[in-house]
Amino acid sequence: MSASSQVPAAAREQNRLSAREARRPRDLGTPALDRASAVLPVMAFGVSAVALVIACVSLSLNSLDPYRLVVGGALTASLALLVLHVRYEDEAWDLWAIGLLVASAVAVVLLARLPEYTYGHSINGLIHRSLFTAIIQLAIALPTTCVALYYVLGATPTARDLSRYPFLVLPIVLSLFAYVVILFRLVQKGAPDLTWNAISNEYSSRLVGSAFVNEAGMRNHILGTFLLMAMTALIALPIGVGTGIFVTEHDGWLAKLVGFSTSMLRAISVFILAVSAFSLVRYTGDHQGNGVLSDLIRGFYLDDAGFKHPAKGSFLTAAVFLSLLVIPVIARATEEGLRSLPSDIREGSQALGATDGHALLRILLPWSLPNIMTGLLLGSAEAAGSVTVLLFISGRGQYGLGPQHEATSLAYLIFDAGRGAKSFTDVMGQYQFSAALLLLCITFSLTILALFLKQRFATRYRAGISYE
């Protein structure tokens, strides 16, 4: 007689029940998994996580054709999850698990029958099957990973929250990876050409077709970008701040109209600004002849003999239309700053007898200065990078700098060196990526400066009170 048979039957039944209870962490409230029941969830998690990784890899690689492995993995993981659910959830057939199983079975059949390239009924393009595989796989392996993670973590309510992390983290990681790769490639391609010559020399049409192509540089484009930014800021700052103050400090239909049109200025396409700039320049060319107005709007250059020729559009015109892009940003920032002003400060100044002008100069503007500066810097960064507004009115930057000369900027250089006329592309095409890199440096440093100044100004003008 063995020892186990001497134990009374009732006690044995009790033991069996408690062992079963112990396997059910839901009822106990603590993750008390024995080794045998921990294997299955870990396996399911491992399989589905590997499937997920393969899906991400097959999004980026073409030579790898992992769809059989991947779909097999999904099927295994879904089966394991189904068994898990049946074991843990009181023999209930969970809809999630069955749905996943059916979905992966369907995916197996679909992908096994998929040709290497898929196309529509008229061949306008082909899609490689790795893309389908990756998308279907993401759709199956992501929920599978989440459910498996839930069991790995002990099937508690906290585990339910924690198991949702893959849903959030995976898209973030994939998209950040895309940004990093693009920026890395830009630095890799642009940095070697960024020599002192490239920065200090200027483009001249005499270099077209000559052997001295390497003597061309981007000086006028770089300085033109800064000139455009400065002029845009000068024009946009008073208008934006005034608009913001008017919209916040007054009510009535006029303030509503101003607020609405400022937001619409932002909402309408940048392309509409470009078209308007172009029609202004064209109208001046058709109707104003060679007067002062034409010189200011169209710009001009002097040829070798000293004769004056009209250009495509001056820096002044470009800055005016770029400032239309920046005004809504500054106005919105001013509004935000003014709305965060505590009413006791304003009432205190009124009680002490401050006039409206005094309150504006001493209370309202200093308080909203951090917001205004942030808006101005971010707007300038956008103005530096905007090429759409300048598309029809800027030139190649061979005639020098100044409000009355032909507008040009780094952003337009990037466009023109890629899609412009061949004579320009031959000379400046080499600097396309360096120009993009420089432009990126300018916008990034402006953005960082904006973030930094916001904090500094907040401590200076708001006594450190943060109203984020």
Place this chain on the structure above:
Amino acid sequence: MRAWPQFASLSMGLIPVTVLVAMVASIVINSKDAFTEIGVRELSDTKFSSLFLSGTAHYGLAPALMGSIELLVVAISLALPISLAMAIFAAEFAPSVVGRVMRMLLGLMSGIPPIIYALMAIVFVAPFMVPKFTGDLSYANVHPEKIGFSAADWPPPDVPWNAGAFPWDPSGGDNSVLLAGILLSMLVIPFMAPLIEDALRNVPSEPKQASLALGAGRWYTLVRITLPYALSGIISAVRLGMLKVLGDLMIALFVVGYAAPRFPDPPWDVLERTAPLTATGAGLIGGLGTPKLCQATDCSVGYVPALMLLVMAVAIVVLTSVLERRFRARYAP
């Protein structure tokens, strides 16, 4: 002189109003020729060719409109889930340091100009993505017999993705709406995610804490309490993204090209080269940077897409504002 701030701010505030009115007026006046000389019937046609591009003029703008709509759908359906995930992670799940770093990174990335995405699209992303999907690379349809295959054995059974092995050069300048949509979604994600994050952070803590106190998990609270409450903010973020996608010119120009020659067939075929309204307008007005090329009719037709974009922008703003107000009244009283 007590009221000089009023006068100053009023005179500054009237400038945007005047400019807006002037711009709308100039677009309407300039596009008048197109409507009177060419007529609405031809403008709404599904065939497009311009003097500038192909020598014969037939200005049907329906393909360009379809291109804009396709671009909107592709870009927003990619950008919304990703920016939603970013915002939820930063506002609800991540430790505050990670959230702050993510917010800074997004602020930095929102400074990347569209032209840089456009440049990287043609030199890097297109050669990278074209083995995955190859959009329409020519003005006409690609037919297998035109590139040396009989229709029976198309597509070729096993084409290795080595350089030059594919029937046509995959690094060509013109590509599909799908690729442009992917890049545009990268452009708008840094703008949408912080807005959604703000909307999530502005949800008052009482309903959230009540839900948590009653035993609901964080995920359940998020789905049932926080997201409905923040829905109006999410819609305003989507509006910003839609307006940015609709108005973008550079990425569409670099990736898709200047003109949409025919209506996509079937209409949802995002692999075709259907340029949106902005690129079509730029091509007509003289996007190659030489206004001399701008022919009289081409030019006036070029203002019609601008007018259509204006109408679409107003429609989007009005529609989303109505939705926003309705959702706020329903979920966040």
